[in-house]
Amino acid sequence: xxxxxxxxxxxxxxxxxxxxxxxxxxxxxxxxxxxxxxxxxxxxxxxxxxxxxxxxxxxxxxxxxxxxxxxxxxxxxxxxxxxxxxxxxxxxxxxxxxxxxxxxxxxxxxxxxxxxxxxxxxxxxxxxxxxxxxxxxxxxxxxxxxxxxxxxxxxxxxxxxxxxxxxxxxxxxxxxxxxxxxxxxxxxxxxxxxxxxxxxxxxxxxxxxxxxxxxxxxxxxxxxxxxxxxxxxxxxxxxxxxxxxxxxxxxxxxxxxxxxxxxxxxxxxxxxxxxxxxxxxxxxxxxxxxxxxxxxxxxxxxxxxxxxxxxxxxxxxxxxxxxxxxxxxxxxxxxxxxxxxxxxxxxxxxxxxxxxxxxxxxxxxxxxxxxxxxxxxxxxxxxxxxxxxxxxxxxxxxxxxxxxxxxxxxxxxxxxxxxxxxxxxxxxxxxxxxxxxxxxxxxxxxxxxxxxxxxxxxxxxxxxxxxxxxxxxxxxxxxxxxxxxxxxxxxxxxxxxxxxxxxxxxxxxxxxxxxxxxxxxxxxxxxxxxxxxxxxxxxxxx
DNA sequence: CTAGGGTTAG
Numbered sequence: 419x420x421x422x423x424x425x426x427x428x429x430x431x432x433x434x435x436x437x438x439x440x441x442x443x444x445x446x447x448x449x450x451x452x453x454x455x456x457x458x459x460x461x462x463x464x465x466x467x468x469x470x471x472x473x474x475x476x477x478x479x480x481x482x483x484x485x486x487x488x489x490x491x492x493x494x495x496x497x498x499x500x501x502x503x504x505x506x507x508x509x510x511x512x513x514x515x516x517x518x519x520x521x522x523x524x525x526x527x528x529x530x531x532x533x534x535x536x537x538x539x540x541x542x543x544x545x546x547x548x549x550x551x552x553x554x555x556x557x558x559x560x561x562x563x564x565x566x567x568x569x570x571x572x573x574x575x576x577x578x579x580x581x582x583x584x585x586x587x588x589x590x591x592x593x594x595x596x597x598x599x600x601x602x603x604x605x606x607x608x609x610x611x612x613x614x615x616x617x618x619x620x621x622x623x624x625x626x627x628x629x630x631x632x633x634x635x636x637x638x639x640x641x642x643x644x645x646x647x648x649x650x651x652x653x654x655x656x657x658x659x660x661x662x663x664x665x666x667x668x669x670x671x672x673x674x675x676x677x678x679x680x681x682x683x684x685x686x687x688x689x690x691x692x693x694x695x696x697x698x699x700x701x702x703x704x705x706x707x708x709x710x711x712x713x714x715x716x717x718x719x720x721x722x723x724x725x726x727x728x729x730x731x732x733x734x735x736x737x738x739x740x741x742x743x744x745x746x747x748x749x750x751x752x753x754x755x756x757x758x759x760x761x762x763x764x765x766x767x768x769x770x771x772x773x774x775x776x777x778x779x780x781x782x783x784x785x786x787x788x789x790x791x792x793x794x795x796x797x798x799x800x801x802x803x804x805x806x807x808x809x810x811x812x813x814x815x816x817x818x819x820x821x822x823x824x825x826x827x828x829x830x831x832x833x834x835x836x837x838x839x840x841x842x843x844x845x846x847x848x849x850x851x852x853x854x855x856x857x858x859x860x861x862x863x864x865x866x867x868x869x870x871x872x873x874x875x876x877x878x879x880x881x882x883x884x885x886x887x888x889x890x891x892x893x894x895x896x897x898x899x900x901x902x903x904x905x906x907x908x909x910x911x912x913x914x915x916x917x918x919x920x921x922x923x924x925x926x927x928x929x930x931x932x933x934x935x936x937x938x939x940x941x942x943x944x945x946x947x948x949x950x951x952x953x954x955x956x957x958x959x960x
Numbered sequence: 961c962t963a964g965g966g967t968t969a970g
Contacts, residue, residue: 642965
């Protein structure tokens, strides 16, 4: 670097005004070549040694460099703090830097507050969106709103939209966001979309939809907000039908497309919806669309493809995309592991995890990874291995188990008939056991014919979920299997009195563009005989 | 120099 600087100081050969102009050109160019803090310090020493009038300009460049290239906000702040009175550009640069690093987001607001207290420099309307992006405190939007009104920027659509967005992200803030939205004189497509996303985040899909219907104009992000809202709230087929509307709205009569065509964000959501609904054919079409339109295979898209193919049962395709994806993030690994687990590929799921482990601290597993692993172990009946993973998760990785992890563990132990250990786990849980936990235990009791424990599980289940008759029906079946008909009659009578009917389990699969749907104990499919013949042969083979 | 949209688990 010293050598580089030696040859890269053209301003030393010129004097006066032209030397300053050269500095303005060459400092950014020098910064582009630098990649380490030490190199930056050399430039800094040179600049501040000159003590010229444009200190603020160069400090601005250096702060931005610290934030964007080095991610060293503390050093950026030191440069900032050396200035006697930083101008609005410096405050904006420093606040933007903090706001874009989640772990520093509270500093963004604190620095803004300092600026307001000093009353110098005066804020401009550009700074508010940056300040609001940090979202450190729930009351922050209110405070900033007050400042905005006082400083006279209250009617700037961009500032209002940033405020609206900030309100809508704070808990129970959608109503405040809506008030602001209703008061706005000038609403842009961005304001509408921000409001829709606010509704989406609290699961108010009805409000989101009706606002979307009323929008005077729509662009790609507004369609995406609605489609993403559907997938994030579990309305997967709805998401796909909105995708179809989007496509037909973007297709003119001559069959050519224009306007709001699906982009990378749209297809990432749509692929997720395809995975959840098993819509393999559409998923493949979307894959082609991605390739035809040269949409970049970024993390979101490649991971969504892995997930879609995996969930639809095309594990070879999923694995192919996973293997060809050079840049993988945690979600890539998790998607692959979870898909393999879903289809009972225990050995492969574990081997993908072990490959992931070779990256050490560069690719640490999280909660979702362990859900996949525990599911894989349950499918494969690897009780001890599953227990070891659970142990490693809490002990080695310091991950607090979710209720889902306990659900997997109880499922694993219950299927293996290890009821004593299962009860121990339930007793030691820091979270209140839910119906999944007792349901998993009950399932284990059914497999192993443990009536007493089944009674306990059912009583807990009825407490937690009184309207669901399925548990009682399961208990009745269990008595039936053991020939205890008196007990069967008793349970059925209670079920009838409580008017609790079993909601049947339902699954479906798409084969050759045709959807086949099955309820539990369902004999209505036209090829039922063949299906059950194959099923029985599979059971025999197992 | 400013505002809205994305993947995994349940």
